[in-house]
Amino acid sequence: MSALAAVATALQILGVLAGAPLVVGGMRQVRARLEGRAGGGIGQPWRDLRKQLRKQQITPRGTTVVFALAPAVVAGSTLLIAAIVPLIALGSPLDSAADLFGVVGLLFLGTVALTLAGLDTGTAFGGMGSSREITIAALVEPTILLAVFALSVPGRSANLAAIVSASALNPGQLVSPGSVLAFVALAIVIIAETGRLPVDNPSTHLEVTMIHEAMILEYAGPQLALVEWASGMRLTVLLALVANLFIPWGVAGAHPSLLAVLVGFVAITAKVSVLGGVLAAGEVFIAKLRLFRVPELLAGSFLLALLAVTASYFFATPTN
Amino acid sequence: MTAALHDAPTVPVLGEDTHAKRPSGVVVALSGGLTAALGAVGVALGLAVIFGAPRHLRIGWLLPLVGVRFDLDPLGGFFMAATGAVSIAVGIYAAGYAQRERWAGFPMIMLPLFVAGMLAVPAAGSVTTFLLAWELMAAASLALVLSEHRRVAVRSAGVFYAVMTQLGFAAILLALVVLSAAAGGDAFATIAAHVGGIAPGTRTAVFVLTLMGFGSKAGLLPLHAWLPRAHPEAPSPVSALMSAAMVNMGIYGIIRIDLQLLGPGPHSWGLTLMIFGAVSAVFGVLQASVATDLKRLLAYSTTENMGLITLALGAAALLSSSGAPKVAAIAMTAALLHLLSHAAFKTLGFLAAGSVLAATGLRDLNKLGGLARRMPGTTVMFAISALGASGLPLGAGFVSEWLLLQSLIHSPHENNTLLALTMPLSVGAVALTTGLGIAAMVKAFGVGFLARPRSPAAEGAREAPASMLTGMALAAAACVVFALAPALLGPTLRRVLAVLPAVGGQAAGPALGTYLRLPGVSGSMSPGLIAAALVTAVLLTLGLARWGRRHRPAAAVVPLWACGADSLSSRMQYTATSFAEPLQRVFDNVLKPDTNLEVIHFAESRYLVEKITYRTLLADPIEERFYTPVVRAVTTWAQWVRRAHPGSVHLYLAYGALGLLVVLLVAR
Secondary structure, three states, X not given: OOHHHHHHHHHHHHHHHHHHHHHHHHHHHHHHHHOOOOOOOOOHHHHHHHHHHOOOOXXXXXXXXXXXXHHHHHHHHHHHHHHHOOOOEOOOOOHHHOOHHHHHHHHHHHHHHXXXXXXXXXXXXXXXHHHHHHHHHHHHXXXXXXXXXXXXXXXXXXXXXXXXXXXXXXXXXXXXXXXXXXXXXXXXXXXXHOOOOOOOOOOOOOOOOOOHHHHOOOOOHHHHHHHHHHHHHHHHHHHHHHHHHHOOOOOEOXXXXXXXXXXXXXXXXXXXXXXXXXXXXXXXXXXOOXXXXXXXXXXXXXXXXXXXXXXXXXXXXXOO | OOOOOOOOOOOOOOOOHHHOOOOOHXXXXXXXXXXXXXXXXXXXXXXXXXXXXXXXXXXXXXXXOOOEEEEEOHHHHHHHHHHHHHHHHHHHHHHHHHXXXXXXXXXXXXXXXXXXXXXXXXXXXXXHHHHHHHHHHHHHHHHHHHHHOOOHHHHHHHHHHHHHHHHHHHHHHHHHHHHHHHHOOOEHHHHHHHHHHOOHHHHHHXXXXXXXHHHHHHOOOXXXXXXXXXXXXOOHHHHHHHHHHXXXXXXXXXXXXXXXXXXXXXXXXXXXXXXXXHHHHHHHHHHHHHOOEHHHHHHHHHHHHHHHHHHHHHHHHHHHHOXXXXXXXXXXXXHHHHHHHHHHHHHHHHHHHHHHHHHHOOOEHHHOOOHHHHOHHHHHHHHHHHHHHOOOOOOOOHHHHHHHHHHHHOOOOOOOHHHHHHHHHHHHHHHHXXXXXXXXXXXXXXXXXXXXXXXXXXXXXXXXXXXXHHHHHHHHHHHHHHHHOHHHHHHHHHHHHHOOHHHOOOOOOOEEOOOEEOOOOOOEEOHHHHHHHHHHHHHHHHHHOOOOHHHOOOOEEEOOOOOOOOOOOXXXXXXXXXXXXXXXXXXXXXXXXXXXXXXXXXXXOOOOEEEEEEEEEOOOHHHHHHHHHHHXXXXXXXXXXXXXXXXXXXXXXXXXXXXXXXXXXXXX
């Protein structure tokens, strides 16, 4: 690990911290324009964050430390993922400390913290949101792990640097049936896990439909800011991860030069912007699914992931 | 509007024994102390054998003809140490529990006896000694399950457990008798020496019979039905011993007889183990995720985890017979490590559930809640256990599940269709198990311990006494070690693996250091570093959230938002039933819930609702499908047989004379 690799990791963390609200703002802006509205501008989430961080710290009566700490756990686990995954460069100091299974585990740790906070409030809304969120998370997990499996077959490792460098060295693998199926499966579960349409509508506050928003209904002020920031960071990190897993170009190596780090930074910014834009544009044309149709969608993605593994097993090109 | 929920039974605080007198402190301390001391001996002996020479002990006079024979090797030592460690925590806990729950003398005598039986099983060196120890363990546990026999539910669970454990024993007895007859010896060492000469048909028969017998002890499907009945009804320290130590003996039997003595077997053995394991894991966790009785949930979670261990054993056997000993060694390490971590978090889970039961008299999650403020110590303990059971990072189950997944994804697949099909499906099963396990544990902890109390009993809960907390703290410390520093277990696991050549014993197992590295495949992970980094990251975000603090008004505690109404009643909260309802709906076809929703309207208008009654009954579908017909057939047959003994002494004398005649004729 070189000093520049550590710099690249620090840049990843800072980039995700600063960029997440911009990604959310950008996606909202794309939607607004496509729907014929003026929109609040890309910087609006940042302005919201600043406003919320200056508000009063409020503790709902009867809640415990679980409620108070959950936002920090979600945000912290997401930041840790941002430090582990290769967004700008491959040589993260934490790469061998956690592989893709570890990253998925951290992701779920954040989800669990928020669902417990929802239950901790002891309101109908909190319980409802938690119950729905955990149902979706439980059904998402098999697909994610199977997709990880499919991705780890070519590089023979579930460590992220190995996966990304294997597909960068052998780009033919990216258009193999296994890889394409894994991409679709992973895209669906990321939509489900980050609460985007058609699984959840981030801009709704209607009892019958909301999932994530119901769970965090009791949060206000600085804690709400942290929750919203964390959910933006989750979206950003996952989009960036998918981008690098399937479009591995531009990622700096384990011992990068300064130029490579800069190229990596520009590349990941461009990839996330495009992916976010596509996702937002797609959301304009679809409606939210009924809650009990969501499992069907997830079952479909599970099947795709299973096919992806089987395909990558049978069509695997021997690399060594 | 009222809603009636009839789900899990509620146990009265002290049963009908309200008048029972407190047991004397000396007796209680003696029983708990003896249990813990036996456990300590087990741990010391187990570790001595793992790191030293095997030990042998023959007591010829104790049993006619064959004598009692103990041969301890590293495999037996491993199970002995695991059982001993559980017993230490349970013994200390039981001292406080027995006092608080006013135990009678009988269970206090049986508790050390049960532990002694369990310690003797892995030490047994011959078929006769093994069966003897096994039966001692089974009988003592049955007596302990029945210790609150004044309740009907306990008696019914006891009958269920007695029948199933004895049927399992019969299967094991038959298998081992056939095995020792075929090998021409009673000692395991003799059998191991002559196992090559046994016909394949006999080997398969022994495998099937032992799988049934040991599988029923381990709670594998479809022989799991005793587990969700007996574990909830037994006193909690006993549940902990049964669920964290006794079920392991089923796994021990499978490893010792099927993998070590008989193995290596054909592909089909490994495949069979994998199928039974995967089905048990998914079914167990599905039932746990919809269960509303805290101890029943934990019992189903035991079926789930034993399923995962069996799946890992099967994967190890299959990989080994497919020529991948290195990956097989990873799977076997995963099985052994998961067994240990399950023992730790399940001990803790049942002990914490026991504290809740002792404090509130409740096992029904729908009536619990708000314990975090009333029983903070117990709540932290249960949280550690639940984190371990959910297989998330920082939890005790994470490392072993990671190893299992690594062994599944690194199986060699070139020109091997069998592995190419089984491994992805196994990963899917493990992943679904983990996902649903998270849901089950979030429900148990979130509904049971957080939020507001749902009944007066939960509202009046008070913290468990010091000895109970100490017992739990020991198990919690083990959980933390397994979660953060599995490196400490590395040498032990390596030595146990070395005596299991049938499952990749010759290959170097995974190196468990600060970083977990897998030999032969690229993959590494460091649970300790992840934990440290996560703590740093959380502190960093807490620092970030201080930004803008200068502008904030003073912090305030405010009422919950009540949608504009006056206040929220605790009945407006989500319950365990409502929390699991989406999952119950998704898995409708498997769970087959019997739900009944009755809406009664006012006579004046159909638009106004007077009363809503919701009942849901979640019976075990396997039990209904497979057990009910068998029980009915046996009952019908018994009714037929009954006609032969109407009570006439003359008839009985005639039977006796006829029987004697037949015997004489046959023996002539």
